[in-house]
Every structure is written in C-alpha cells, then in structure tokens.
Amino acid sequence: MNDTTGPGDDVQLITLDVNGTSHEVITAPRRTLVDVLRHDLRLTGTHVGCEHGICGACTVLVDGLPVRACLMFAAQAEGARITTVESLADPATGELGDLQRAFTAHHGLQCGFCTPGFLMLAQGFLAERPEATKEDIREVVAANLCRCTGYQTIVEAIDACATARRSQRATGAEEESCN
C-alpha cells in the first residue's frame, strides 16, 4: 500500500534476497535499504534511529557482515544476501536463538528499540570472531547506541553467548574425536 514513487522519481524493479527469500520490489532509487525492508517488505524488526549511520538501530547483515541499512540504497543491495532480526528465531517454532536468549537472561534490553541492531551487530561479529574476548565485544558494542541499559548487560549477554558457543563447539569437537 505504500505508494512510494512520485512522477519525479525514476523507478526500477530490483530483486532482494532477504533471510533466504527472494523479493521483487518496484522502488525509487533514493529509497534506503532500511525503508524498503520496513515499508515495502514489511520487515519492521529493523528500526530507524538516526538515518546518518551513527546509532546503529538499523544494523542488518549484508553477505554476513553487519552494515547500516540507512547508509545503503536498496538498489545497492541487489545480489547480496541480506539478513535481518526476523531470521534469528526458529522459523517453525518461533523459539528464540541462543543470542536472543542471552539478551533476555542478562536483561540486555529495556525498551527494545535498539535491540535488533545490537543483535545483528553481534551476530555478524561473532560469526567472524568466535574467539572474541569481552573487551573485543565491548569495542564492537560501541558501534551502536542504547539509551536504556548503560551497555553493560548487552556486553555481558553477547559475551555469555560467545562463551556458550565456544564450549559447545569444544564439546562437539571432543565428541567427534572420541567417535
């Protein structure tokens, strides 16, 4: 229902791969990725906080790496794999993923507005740096703004998730070597 283009706007058909599903969108080139995700694809879990790349509420993964969806036009994202917060829970059962559960356990969110951005930041970061220390995590968490928590519990939640994943992997490796 969002009539997104005026006569002054050039429109184009783009294909976006979001959370493993391909979407065709007719859009004006000036529409940012975050606006297209939210208003054209109705994936409203990704939030808009500043539209100049500093607060990080709009952080999503593009080809596995965290990026600001407000600093990217949707047209630039064609051909890339986009991952949003909607992908984190189990699609069949709705059961929360380990990172999400860690945020609950550590009270890493209050109003929840910045939370999807922090989740995607952490998801991308830990995938690349599973061995990250708490200090590394704190440095990365500094990429996004949260006004409610004072950050400590966000850092703790991500660190706990990273630690649990590492011990899980170690156990898995051990089991494998035993077999």
Added chain:
Amino acid sequence: MTSAKDDRLVGRSVARREDPRLLSGRGRFVDDIELPGMLHAQFVRSTVAHGTITEIDLSRVRQVPGVLAAFTAADLELGDITAQLGRPLSEFVPTAMPILARDRVRYVGEPVAVVVARDPYLAEDGLEAARVTYAPLPPITCEEQALAPDAPRVHAEAARNTLVDVGLFATEGIDEIFDRAPCVVHVDVRTGRQNALPLETRGAVARWDDREEQLVLHTCTQTPHQVRTVAARCLRLDERAVRVIVPDMGGGFGLKCVVGREEIATAAAALRLGRPVKWIEDRKDALSASFLAREQHYTARAAFDADGRILGLDADVVCDMGAYSCYPFTAGIEPLMASAEMPGVYKVPAYRVRGRAITTNKAPTAPYRGVSRPQYVMAVERLMERAARELRLDPVEIRRRNVITDFPYTGVNNITYDPGSYLESLDLCERAVREAGWYDRQAAARAEGRHIGIGYSCFSERTGYGSAAFAQRKMEVVPGFDLAEVRMDTSGAVTATTGTISHGQSHETTMAQIVADTLGLDIAKVKLHQGDTDRITYGWGTFASRSIAVGGSAVRLAAGKLGDKLRAIAAAEWGIPPEETELDRGRVRRRDDPDAALTYEHLADTAYLTSHLLPKDIDPGLTATAVFDVHNDGTFSNATHGVVVELHEGTGQVEILAYFCVEDCGVAVNPQVVEGQCRGGIAQGISGALFEQITYDAQGEPSATSFMDYKVPTAQEIPEVVIHHLETPCAFTATGAKGAGEGGTIGAPAAVLNAVNDALRPTGVELDHTPITPETVHRALTPRTPEQTP
C-alpha cells in the same frame, strides 16, 4: 491469604514478558503501523530563532508531485496548548503554545506549517518548496540576556523574560546565621542543555473511525490521557471522541511525558483529509526542535559550624525553559522541584531559595529523568566537598555528620521523609570503594604524578508523588492518583489494565508479578494492558518514578479486590464466611479443610455462565477496579554513588575507572529490572556530566543537529557499575516498593564532578560546570605560566 512465601514472584528477577517479541523483531512501534491509504506528514520549521512571520507561501509546495496538502495555523484553526499554575502573575506567567506558529516564531525548528504527501520522501520534497519570510527580532539565547533590565521579550507578557519567580522558603534570621557561621562556602553550578534522547523519536498515526465516531491517535507518549485531553480541546472535540493508543515505545525519559504540537497537527490533518496520516520525527528535528532539558544555573552558599554540621543553605536557581511552558507541568516544574527538595538528605536547619524559570529563544523543555535533582544534588554535593576541604574533614565524614538518620523526618522544606538508609548507603559505598583498593591506588598514582580522583554523591529521590504533593506546587492540572482494573475471564486468565505506560521499565513483567502474587496465580495467566485511553477511565502515565509505587499499588489493590470476590463466591458455594477461605495457586481453599478447593475456572464459570447460582449480594462478573493515591509527601528512595576517575594529562580525557552504586528503593519487585534502571540512569547521568550538550550561537542556531555534534556516549565511555542493594520497605505503598526510575541519573553527575575535582585537587582548580569536556580538563591540568597568573 496468598500462596506460600517461597512461591512469591515479587522480589525475584522473573524473565521479562516483553522480551520474546522485542527480540524477534515483532515489537510494534508507532512507525511500524501501516494503514490503508495512509499519508505522511512533515513540518515546515522556523529557520530563525526569533521573528515575526510576514508571509507563508505554500503554493509551490502544493504543486510538488506526491504532495496532497499543506496547512498553516490559519488553515487549521486549532486551540493552543496552555499550561497553568494557580499562582499570581507576579509568580507565574502562562505562555500559550500554538500548534503551528501563527505570526511569531520563538526558536529555530518551531513548526510553521504541515505538509502531507504520499510518502515521507515526497513530504520532504514538499518542505523544500515552502517559502516563509520573517522579520527577525533580536534572539534571547542566554540567561544574562534574558534577565537584562531592557531585554527584548520572548513573550510580550513576560517582563525580563521571567515565567516563574517564586521564593518558596526563607527561614527567618538566615542572614545572621551566615554572618556568624565559622565556615561559609559558595558554589556556582551550571548544567548544559541536553536532549533526553529516547532512541525512538516522537511520532504519531492518526485516523478518524466513522463507526466509533472517534479520532484514533496512535502515538508514543508517556501520558496518553493527557494527550487525549489536550488533543480534544485543541481539535474542539468531546474528549470521548478521541482515543489515544500507545504502541511499543522506544524510550521516553521525560521527553515524551509532555504534550507535543506535532501529534495534534497530524491528527488535524487526518481529520481534514479524511485519510490516515503518519508523522515520524527525524533525528535532526528530534535533536534540535523537540523538547530539550537540563539547562540550569545555581548560585548557592552553605554555612557550617566548626564540626562540619550544616547551619544553612541559601540558593538562587535559574532554569532556562526555552520558548514555552510544557503541558501539563508548566515552566514551574524545574524551579519548584529544585526549591522544594534541595535540602535533600541533609539536616538543614535554615533554608532560603529563589527559583526562577526564564524563557529564551530555544526549543522548549520537558522534565527529563531526574528533573532538577541531578542539578541541585550537584550544587549541594559541591558545597559539601568545599566545606570538607575548608574544615579539613574527610568528604564522607562531613556527609555522615549531616545525613538524616531519624525517620520520619520533617525538614526545613516542610517535607516529611519516610524511612531510608542514608547513612548505611554512604558507609557501604565508601567501604566498597575502599575494599576495591581505590584509595591505595589513588595514593600510588599521585606519587607518580597521575591524576586519580574519588567522588561521592549522596541523595534521596522523592517518588510516588500523590495528588497532594503536586497540588502543593499549585499545578492546575494535578497528577497523582492512578487507576487499575483487574478482570478474570472464564478460562481463569487475568487481564490487568493500568493508567501507567511502560516504555522500557518492564511493567508487563513487574505488574504481572504483583497480580500473580496477589491472586496466587501462574504469571503466564496474567496479561497487562496499558496505554489505551478507551480501556481505562483515566491515568497519569509513567513519569516521576511513579509507576510501581502508585500504579503498582493500584494494581495490587484491584487484584486484592478480585481475590476477595473469588473468595466470596467460593464461600457462598460452601456456605461458610469468606474469612474462612484463602487463595492458593489458582484455587480458593477452605482454611478448615485443606483438601477442599474450588478452581478459579470453576468460580469464573459461576460468575459469568451460571450467575443464577450467585447469592443476591454478589454481582455477576469478575472485575475489580482500584484507585491509589499518596496522601502524604511521597516516598523517598535513596542511594550513594562512588566514582573513581583518572584524568589523562595528554588529552584531558576523563576516564571512569570504577563506579559503585548503593541503592535503596524499598521492595524491589524485580531486582534485575531495578539494576537495569540504575545502570541506564547512571549512563545518562555520566552523559550529562561529561559529553552531551546543545549550545546556541548568538543567532539562536542550535549546535547539534546530528549525532556527530551531540555526543551520546557508547559502550567505550560508559563503565561497568557495581550495584549493592539495601531495602527499606515503604510503609504506605501497597507493595512496599519505592520508585526506581530516576535515581541513577540523579546521582551520577555530582559523583563524577566530585571525582574530577578530587583528581584536580593538587592543581587548585575546581570545575563546577557540566559537561566537563577534555579541553576544560586539559586547561585545568596545564600549569599556568607566570605571565598568565594575575
């Protein structure tokens, strides 16, 4: 009458009910609302700080592709927002805030016209086509200009740009006390103008519902009923014809507890166009043109005896409220809060205060988390430190000698303080700092020429203001009570509805904990509804750390009444008096026969589906409502904060090495939630002490329109906080809880400032203005060359 003590949820860190949807992107915030045919509004805003509008030409706006309409004040004919105090004109001058500026603009960013288009991009194209001409007037951008005898006036009716001028207290003979005192210390404290900065900006979606004959206004506000009242008046509708619904809200911190102009203009546009209209404030507008906060100036002195006991406090407070009084609190909120409560945790025998609110050509202000308390605590705590230095006393010891220890205590400010742990928190905080080795490390660092400082702040925070306390301020709109409804359906599930509205405070969890305990019910069976004006008659929303103390008490009472009714129905079935029954884990039991029990489902069936079985004196249905108000001076949470900082000589950077907080908010309904409030509050207090500020240049242009200029600190700047809890239950709230929302923000700036000054001690320089920037610290640390010394 409830389940066994060890089953109780109050006092436990129950997992948050809010989390699953917020963590999986299924929260519903105002910008997530999409309605068929919805249009998008943005505002043409003043580009001058002060001026007369000579012409508004929107003809080209209306020709922009995709723009459907553009309205000025003259097109919409809306009523003004006017906040009133019941005080004589000599003490209070009201200011009418028009929804859109009519002939005069008073700050850069003031809304002048609203543009409605098919999408937000096109709406911004429309803004660019607007032509507004102004005849500029001289802008008033600081206190000194505002108070000058011949100053131009921001509002014609306000001489010397003074909106509030009240002397609440003046102990007789106070001048003589100061004249005779062995020690008198002075302080000049200024705090920068801040933005409360919820990460979600303001916004609204408005539509007319033909069937209900109602305007439905979805908006992120902390005070939905007040928005309803004002919107109805401005739009000239019966209040019944306005329904305000608050979706998930991304923080508020006070910025969203006042009624804004844009949501009402958005509603007016929706009514005019007969289509839903959405307005989402962008960050640029949110930073500079919404509601700001905090800019105050304290000129204060305190008299002490030779042992360090305070003899008197004498203060002049000037609060720069910007262009208009906010609704419902008025420009009186800040100076009157400071005036009433400045003696704080100390036994002050003599007190004089003058509190003023001035109006300037800056964005108006809202009562930001802490409201004047971060500032007056800073002033008083600096006075304590100065006196300690002068009298060669330990800074903790001088506080020990002055904090209130006998409760209830009625102060020189006519406030009666309920029991707290002022001395205990102070002692415990100092011990925590000492045991962590910071005094030793400080001594070692000083020997190496490094600058480590330790600072404390000790304060109490009045929470749970009832209508009596607000009425004392002479507000004409008097907040205070709150209302709750608790109902049970035939499945035994319970819905609680409140007049408070959570926006991060976890009420869906904490209120449910209270209901579950009261009714002896599984928490999964309890759902909270909040923020819908059609679901509850009236409420005062969430601000002033009132929700658990006042709203939670109302919920507790309503749940209790519902429990009584369940017992009455069961007792009737058994033919015994209700007193011989009790609630226990989803059933009513007979006290005399533990095996005899009736389930809530069974009793609900009776109440609704087979009500003919009920005795005549029991009405069908299972609904209970309760009102709670506080009829005394409220309840006081308290805390002591201890901070260790290091000043880096090379850069002037202030690094926080350690942070300790000992807090007492009575019964903590959910300790994890309380800790979250503390940590978040402390982060905001540190932000004000060291980072955030919006300044205005001589033309009245704000310095910050982006996050590059407005420096919200990140995880690299905010330290970990060690929290200790004390618990002095409140005697008169229904749960024993006191408020916990603001304390962190109140205590942090003073503690940080004291720590910085402790680190600066060898230099002889003292800093009393916030934010303390690295450059200021650098100047303080740089030894003056002989020619610079006078």
Added chain:
Amino acid sequence: MKPAPFRYHRARDVEGATALLAELSDEAKVIAGGQSLVAMMNFRLARPGHLVDIAGLRELDHLGVEADGGLHIGALTTHHTVETAPADRLGAGYEVIRDAMRWIGHLPIRTRGTVGGSIAHADATAEWCLLAVLLDAELVAHSPRGRRRIPAGEFFFGYYTTALDPDEILLEVVFPRPAPHAALTEFAERRGDFAIVSAAVDLATDGEDVRGGRVALGGVAAMPVRVPEAEAVLAAGGSFRDCAEAAASAVDPPSDAGGSGDYRKHLIRDLIERACEEAMSR
C-alpha cells in the same frame, strides 16, 4: 532525512563508469560504499542528480604486495578487508596500515566503507588520507583521457577537494615501500568519531636508533600535512618529545567546535610522542 531524487546507474566496467561520468559531468557522483555520501544525501547536504555505482567493479577490490615491492590496495577494498588482511597478503612492514583501520568509525562502517571512497572524499581527519600523505602513496586514477598516478602530496587540495576530475575515478592506492616503524594514533571525545587531531609517524632507524622519519598530522589544516620542522628534529637525533614540541609549534590549527587551536596543539604534543613510541616498539 530522506534524500532528494536521483537516477541510479550501475557501472559494468571502469571505461563505462568514466564515460558515464563524463557524459553526466557535475550532475553525477560516484558511489562505492557510500558511508559518507549517503549520510550527506539523507541530510540533503549532497543532492547529486545521478549516482554511478561502481561497487560491481570487482577488479578494484584487491590487496597485495606486487612486483614493485609496493602494497597495492584497490579502491573498492573495504576498511574491514584491510583490517582483517592475512599477514602474507599485507606484506611485512605494512602493519601500520592494517592497525590504523580500528580508528575508522565502527565495524558496520568499515564493512562498507572503501579505501578509494575515503581518499576521494578527502575529509581532513580521514585516516586513509593521513596514511597516504605520510607514506608517499600514489593514487592511480582513470578517466576517458586515460590513466594517471598522482602523488599523495599533490592530491589533496583542501576540505573535501582533490585533484580528481569529475569524470575520473580512483583505481588503487599504492604504498611504495614498507614502513616497519610507523604508527597512527588519534584522539576524539568519543571512540569512533572523527578525530580532533590525528598523528602519524614513520621512523627511519638503523636497527636501534632513530635516524630520521616522517611526521604527518590530520585535523590541523584543511588536509593532512607533513611537518618538516618535526622531521628535522628526528633527523638531528632529537627526542620524541622535542619532535612533538616542534610539530606543535610549527602548525596553526583551527579553533572550532572540536576544540581550540591551543588544545589541538596540546593534543599534537601527546599524540606525536605516543605515535613515535608505538612506532619504535614495532
């Protein structure tokens, strides 16, 4: 904060990109990572009529030491790629470049922002610009008139202005020789912000002692600058502190919202000394 309308063009190859830029002239802007440009467009401080997206030119995404011994970094290489480059691709002696990346914004900016974009944008405090000036990099540019190599010392003209023609795009940056004893450091009130002052040094040593070196500063002028007065101190065997003091005396930094000129001089003293120590400890 929504950008003004523009037409979007996706370049298929370098020739096509520059031909299109030539045709559209002033109306067009090149977009790569867009981390500065899109923010400016959202504020409508930039409003190009056309965007030419060169992100698809994968041949510009490369990093490695080539036969000439220099480290060649393609214009489309992201800060993050440089930051995480394995030692064998980065080459010995170029660690200063990798380590400088942590000063650029934050991770989600570094994953999109590119080397070429940063240099072409020419912010006065940008780390890439400072490194280019410090290490005598050459900027390889291409236009319909052909390819040219521009020494960094002749590339930056002032705030956001460079030697690039409107129809010219950067292909790669070449750092000609290793700088084993070099370091970059900076200060901002908040981590990740644009620096108030940034300092970088490249020390020449005989294995044990400093025999000279290069000193460059960002945030003290309209573009990064070398400081010959400070370099003279190093060449004469002076201390790091004297070198820092000479740099502070030599420049006349601006006073603005970021800090006064005097404060910047103070930062210069601290940062250069620290950069020298860090460079020596490598």
